[in-house]
Amino acid sequence: MHLPGRMTCFTYDEFYPDPYFDNTQAATEDCIKCILQKMPFDFMPHFKNDNLRLNHHYPINQQQFKQIVNQFKTAYENIEIVTLKDAACNVDENKSTVDGDYALTVTTGNETSHLSGIWEVSFEKDEELGYWYINGVTIEEIDF
Secondary structure: OOOOOOOOOOOHHHHOOOHHHHHHHHHHHHHHHHHHOOOOOOOOOOEOOOOEEEOOEEEEOHHHHHHHHHHHHHOOOEEEEEEEEEEEEEEEOOEEEEEEEEEEEEEEOOEEEEEEEEEEEEEEEEOOOOEEEEEEEEEOOOOO
């Protein structure tokens, strides 16, 4: 019997995940972009809960990570992302890195400055669940 209006859907990535694409998207859109924009940083779906690294801060948990990032953001009245590019994604067994570069314009009072450099996001794979979690972030030229 055919039921009109019923559809079966198949999500390709659920059966054939692509860590190069997925990790690059998570690193740029859900990590670096969220860290570098002025809006408070509070949503961390791709991050491990603890033993995180942010530049020279290690080991820290998610709450400490958020506090450090948001403290950086409060130093500026405005933060504008000029460029944010990913350059490469490397995957090796249970470890992965995505790197790229960025440029920001930051404003404090009447002063405008430019910050730019290279960033890197590192991942580790949870073997039981098969998910990749961010465990480290390095952003050059930003003193968190």
